[in-house]
Amino acid sequence: MRVKKQKRHRRAVRFYTSCFGFRQPFKVLCDGTFVHNLIVNRVAPADKALSNILGGSVKLFTTRCVLEELKRLGSAYSESLQAAHKLMIARCDHEDKKSAEACIAEIIGENNPEHFFVATQDFGLRKKFREVPGVPLIFGLRNALFLEPPSAFQHEFVKTxxxxxxxxxxxxxxxxxxxxxxxxxxxxxxxxxxxxxxxxEMQPVKKDSARRRMDGKDRPQFKRKKAKAPNPLSCKKKKKDVNPKPSSDKESNAGNNATRSTSRKRKRSRKSKNLTEMDSK
Structure with a gap:
């Protein structure tokens, strides 16, 4: 049941945002009956409960005429009056204080230019605002809050x-x-x-003049091959080797060593010399 209620509220909010330009934070105009219902049923905090219904941030408003009406109702509505004083006050330029119903009706006007959600328990006031385009209505039932679906008049107004x-x-x-x-x-x-x-008189048109008159778009666009720059790697100078041909040096050194080894004479031992001297004697 709760899921169905949330879907219904979400559908109604989407209708007012897309067709009448309602935007967050949503402005809720509360009268004395709605504030009293919140206090009696202990629905607190009120802004959180309303934001859960509308699916967005909320600002709560009331009027000076509503506050004056709660004052006149006496001590039974003193707690409701204290709660209403905490709300923001919507501008109503009434020198002589009017009833809450007349004050709210004047603020809403013919097309609700301020985009207010009207929260009230007054059935007569809700019935009146159903015939005004772009006025969403909120009411309380015990400790639950409800957003009325758009009326048939509002659907017809949007269609026309x-x-x-x-x-x-x-x-x-x-x-x-x-x-x-x-x-x-x-x-x-x-x-x-x-x-x-x-x-x-018909004059022959030359082909050259016809070609000149052709627009740039009509002319066939051929891509000319531009001369490309030489490869930068091929333009680099060759680096000189610091140790040129190290392998050849090694080979030459190896060859010199071989010649030296072959050119060395064999040393004769002294013993052979002494033997030859003895024989001669």
């Missing part, structure tokens, strides 16, 4: 306004009619001037 947007207004129709008249007169004057001039 959408149909009017599709059709041209009287002013637009007159402007269109004048424009068509002016274009038709210009065309007639152009035809008459051509007839007075007579037939023109």
């Amino acid at each position: 306004s959408e149909e009017q947007r599709l059709h041209a207004t009287e002013l637009e129709y007159k402007m269109l009619k004048n424009r068509t008249k002016s274009t038709s007169t210009n065309e007639e004057s152009g035809h008459s001037s051509d007839e007075n001039k007579g037939p023109r």
